[in-house]
Amino acid sequence: MKSYQEAVFGSFKGQEVRTYTFENDLGYRLTVMNYGATVVQYITPDRERRWANIVVGFDRFEDYIGNSPKYGASIGPVAGRIAGAAFELNGRAYQLEANNGPNCNHSGSSGWDSSLFELEEVSDDGLTLYTERAHGCGGFPGNLKVWVSYTLTEKGELEISYQVQTDRDTLVNPTNHSYFNLSGDFQQPIDRHILQLHTSGVYPIAPDGIPAKKADREPGFVKRLQEGVSLQDIFADQDEQIHIVSGLDHPFELDSSRTTAGSLYDTDSGRWLTFKTQAPCLVLYTANVVDEKVILKGRPMVQHNGLAIESQALPDAIHSDRQADVILRAGQIFTSTTVYFAGVKD
Numbered sequence: 351m352k353s354y355q356e357a358v359f360g361s362f363k364g365q366e367v368r369t370y371t372f373e374n375d376l377g378y379r380l381t382v383m384n385y386g387a388t389v390v391q392y393i394t395p396d397r398e399r400r401w402a403n404i405v406v407g408f409d410r411f412e413d414y415i416g417n418s419p420k421y422g423a424s425i426g427p428v429a430g431r432i433a434g435a436a437f438e439l440n441g442r443a444y445q446l447e448a449n450n451g452p453n454c455n456h457s458g459s460s461g462w463d464s465s466l467f468e469l470e471e472v473s474d475d476g477l478t479l480y481t482e483r484a485h486g487c488g489g490f491p492g493n494l495k496v497w498v499s500y501t502l503t504e505k506g507e508l509e510i511s512y513q514v515q516t517d518r519d520t521l522v523n524p525t526n527h528s529y530f531n532l533s534g535d536f537q538q539p540i541d542r543h544i545l546q547l548h549t550s551g552v553y554p555i556a557p558d559g560i561p562a563k564k565a566d567r568e569p570g571f572v573k574r575l576q577e578g579v580s581l582q583d584i585f586a587d588q589d590e591q592i593h594i595v596s597g598l599d600h601p602f603e604l605d606s607s608r609t610t611a612g613s614l615y616d617t618d619s620g621r622w623l624t625f626k627t628q629a630p631c632l633v634l635y636t637a638n639v640v641d642e643k644v645i646l647k648g649r650p651m652v653q654h655n656g657l658a659i660e661s662q663a664l665p666d667a668i669h670s671d672r673q674a675d676v677i678l679r680a681g682q683i684f685t686s687t688t689v690y691f692a693g694v695k696d
Contacts, residue, residue, distance in 0.1 A: 351375065351474040351504065359383050359390075360411025362466055367411050370469075370477050377401060378506035380476075385414060386463040387424035387479045387498040389528045392508050394692035397620030402534025404621065404692055406637075406656040408646070415464075418641045419529065419651070420456065423463035424498050426524035427483065427490055427514070428676065430601075430633060430665025431455045433560045437668045439491065439677065440519055446489035451558050456527075460488040462496060463527070476501035476509075485518065492520035492680070507691040514684040522678040523663045526688065529637060529656025530623055532616035536646045539654040540616075540636070541585065546578035547612035547632070549602040553664060554591055563670035565603040575602075578615075581636065585654065597636035597654060601664055604630060614657060615695060622695040627661035627688040630675060634659060661688040 355371040362385055369390060371381045379393040379401075391403040407421045408414055417423065432455075435448035447458030456463065467479035476499060483494040494516050501509040514522045531540055551565030552572050566572070571579075571587045585597055592598070604611050604627070611632055614623040625632075635658040637651075644651040663675035678684050 351502075354472060354474050360385075362411075362415070365466055367466065368469070370472060372475060372502040374475075374502055374504050374506060376504075376506055378502060380500065380502040380508055382477065382479075382500045383411070384467045384469060384479055385411070386417075386465065387467050388414065388463070389422035389500070389508070389526065392528070392690075392692070394506065394621060395694060396534075397694050397696060404530055404532050404534055404623070406529040406531055406536045406646070413645070417463070419637065419644060420463055420527040421529060423527045424524065425456050425527050425660075426462045426496065426512075426522070427494060428457050428521050428523045429525040429660060429662045430523070431559050433666050433669055437521065439521070439668075444489055444491060453558060453560065455559075457490070458488045467498070470497065475503070490520055492516035492518040494520070505691065506693075507689050509687065509689045511687040512685065514678060516678050516680055516682075518680050520678055521668060521676050522684045523665075523667070523676045524686070525633070525660040525662040527658055527660060529658045530614060531656040532614060532621035532623060532692070533619055536655050537649060537652055539652055540657055541580065541582035541654065542617055543581050543657065544578050544615040544617065545575060545581055545584070545612070545634075545657070546615075547575045547602055548605040548608040548610065549576060549612070549632075550605050551603050552591070553601040553603065555594060555600055557594055559595075559599060560666055561601050561664065563664070563672065581654070581657070585636075595638050597638040598634045599636070599638060601631050601633045604632060606630070611661070614659075620694045620696060621692050623690060623692045625659055625661070625688065625690045628686050629661040629663060629688065631664050632659060632661055633665065659690075661686070
């Protein structure tokens with residue numbers, strides 16, 4: 351590994367925002383900033399050994415403030431939607447911020463994607479960032495201690511690990527919200543990317559995005575995803591679930607017997623991204639909503655310009671028989687690790 355590089359990227363509430371860049375001997379590079387514990391760049395080779403960043407993001411720090419797509423951000427304490435922006439735990443009702451219609455999405459405006467993390471540890475192959483959340487922040491119980499670690503391996507893998515502690519029973523279900531576009535050109539849609547999943551079914555979503563609590567194994571698009579299918583074909587699928595959101599914004603149940611969760615392949619560049627996780631579920635989001643205020647390389651974002659591969663427990667699990675997946679008891683420690691690797695396939 352080469353020596354890591356540290357730089358000032360901007361300023362937030364009077365404090366410096368810093369980036370940390372790691373590079374291995376093969377040329378892979380990873381850049382992370384302490385605002386939102388955010389992945390800024392993951393630079394990988396194509397089949398012609400041309401290097402490009404494959405994680406959608408901005409050139410300026412200012413654009414990350416109010417980052418509506420949440421490019422690269424660490425999401426927590428609870429990723430995804432919570433129905434009615436409310437839940438009960440140990441017989442007590444908790445009210446959250448309703449920021450997505452009547453629901454709470456990604457923990458509301460006080461989620462840690464907008465927090466300035468402290469640097470706890472850094473070495474040539476990665477870092478650990480730390481933050482705390484006070485009891486009642488965003489409506490959630492418990493004083494939290496949160497560690498998010500990023501590692502770039504000698505092979506070029508991007509490893510993301512979480513550790514969370516609480517002094518009261520609470521909800522914890524973090525994820526990373528990096529959007530992958532293996533072309534390296536974020537004005538290009540990901541239509542020609544081939545997505546393959548080791549999934550046992552999709553959790554159908556309601557029009558407001560709240561998922562069902564039982565996976566459906568029967569839809570044709572699920573079976574095609576199991577085999578590998580172009581995202582262009584997914585977008586053209588006539589299934590109502592695809593039409594609801596003009597693409598994917600769905601949780602998929604993972605096949606726990608498989609060592610990898612799936613892969614994404616760009617036929618043009620040859621980049622082949624594999625991903626594996628300890629989480630029971632993947633939420634796949636194909637950047638269906640276009641925010642005209644989001645400017646990338648001087649131009650407004652285009653629809654389907656990246657795929658967010660969000661490893662986590664089932665969103666809204668607290669309102670299901672899967673609630674144990676998202677309840678962290680006082681004194682317990684939550685841990686989870688996800689690994690992405692962008693290799694090349696001819």
